[in-house]
Amino acid sequence: MEALYQQVYQSIKADITNGKFQVGDRIPSEKELSEKFQVSRITSKKALELLMNEGYVYRQRGRGTFVADSSTNQIKQSPDVKKPLFGLIITSLDGSFGNDLVTSLTEDTDEEFFVILKISLGLPDKEEQMMQELIELGVDGMIVAPAHSEHYSSEILKMVVNKFPLVLIDRSIKGIGVTSVSTDNQEAAQTGVNYLFDIGHQHIAVLMPSNFETTTIEDRIAGIVHAYAEKNVMVDKSLWHADIHSTLPYPLASKEEDIESIKKHIQKHPEITAIFALEYNIALLAKKAIEELDLKVPDDISIICFDSPPFNDLELNFSHLKQDEKELGKKTIKRLMDMYKGDLQIKKDEISATLVKGETTRALTQEGQ
Template sequence: MFALTKPLYEVLYENIKKDIMSGVYKEGDRVPSEKELSEQYDVSRITTKKALEMLAGEGLIVRQPGRGSFVKQNSSDEEKGPELVESLSKEEKRTPLMIGLVITDFDDSYGTALISSIEKCTTEHSCFLILRRSFGISDIEEKAIRELVELGVDGLIVFPAQAEYFSEEILKLVLNKFPLVLVDRHLKGISTASVSTDNVGAARKGTEYLLELGHRHIGLLTPPPNDTTALEDRIEGFVQAHAEKGVIVDRDLWINNITSTLPNSFRPPNIRHDIDKIKKHLIDHPTITALFAAEYYIALMANEAVKELGMRVPEDVSIMCFDSPPTHIGEFQLTYLAQDQEKMGQKVFDILLKLRNKEDQAVVPKRVLLDANLVIGNSTAPVTIKK
């Protein structure tokens, strides 16, 4: 069994509590301030603040703005008056939660709205939100998780790095039943909470739309799936839609090795290589009338490849994808599947609070799937029979 390091704020809390109980600090004595404790223990002010708030919540100290924190004097409570005592009691019991968020990266196409939603929820509940980006690198992700746990976060929201396996740090959290919610992916064979789009249903919805437009030769463009559940589900939805419409899936029309959109790979040489790859694919498979991109930036590369071949979108080739940033009036807009990032953020935060509060596990959902909305833009049209 893996063991988690005790949060620093708990160590600090226990040390001060021990000093109070042993008489090092007597009733009415001032205990060190957040700044003094921070310097003494070489920790952050957030850590010392949380430790002092825990002591106040337990009724061991009284925090007085502008003066400091003092060991509580029970004998003087009556002199303070019932209103002041009640006010101090409520203040002492408020210990803001710290929520850690580890995400690969984000931009306007996906991630920004999700973070905004989570941030809104934490603000409404007076929580601290600490954000770390992993850039899709497992080592950075593991380091970020370790640091946040050591800092003393009360729960973690993790958008796992795109890899063939989940990091050891995530597995530690799961095995130790630490409050954790995964976003966009789920652990196969391991019971942990996750919130994501219904990628099977969304891909099926998008593919059905293309099939209804008359497209029968649809190229599917994806990065290497590599056991990434979101991509596997999108491929499954694509296949299901064909089966339901009685259309044979031609896997020769797929490209499943687009690599420039992988974390840390979005560079001009890699992008150019993938555009050329799509161009060659269209030349080698002239029957293709539509391309379904698993990601927004792959759709942009497909659009460029079509244009460089002297063809038009959507007259010669229709293109659709998952996700797209907001567009302004008059701009070209891709047809895309919009994930409900606002609702996703709300669900993630709600489940994390339930796990943190140790609510009945039977009523805490393990896997939440959200519908995606089909947004029809300028990049798709009924099929045109090629001469």
């Protein structure tokens, strides 16, 4: 059975080819088509885009959609054909990760399009509302960093079912086929743990945010576990700490509360020699907690994390796994433009991160172990 948007497309195409709509005639709008065929605006929009891509119609901003004269290639000659408008929904903008990504998405490309940026703060209800608003604005595609990996919104499901151009960035959603672009988080985390193993660390604490129900964090955890398995070393999850709340896009605790929590965890486990913070801002909290315990980084406890913003003379250069934000942005735009032009294949891209050795890790001597 044909998809709904294809049924709408075939109906309008037939009206054009049999002469019901003549060259230059205005055809029904997205809203009018959705009411006539009892389908969503996404479906009618997709049908019109397919007609436009095949040269049957052209659009004029503020006026509507009109039947094109294929003999004169009117769709290409029309100066008023609009550039695609894309929606971009991310959880937050952060100096450690996000700023370069957004720059790449909006500037580092030769394609001509417009982008509307919205920040969801990782709140599912807010995310869904933003999707609805962007659809009502008539966006031609969407890039979303979803708040959760399992509890996806009905709006995402609608876009998938209607084959609306959609790319998930930085994470994916379980159990749903949708194009995504992210860091290879499992590979990166495995690299980080192997580095700590190589310089003599065995008692490694893993610090993570309390909302670890995203594929980003889940994949990093999987990478850590895989690294232990390859070394035939038992994972000691008593050293892990998943009670960090202040680094969430919508903080649920103060930084001071999280620092105290980390201090208590370190005091409870004096055998810890290294900390793997799954986010940069958690690494900052860990460093502060260590210092408040009158210990030193990396002399007493080493720290490695994901990402680290540009350094200045007052900050340590953290050892970290550097995500390639520019490549993530470029690949995401390419995938979205491909979908906008009709390539609806589901693709999953994972970009490798790079290990950067900084000042926050040191090799353990035999005595230091």
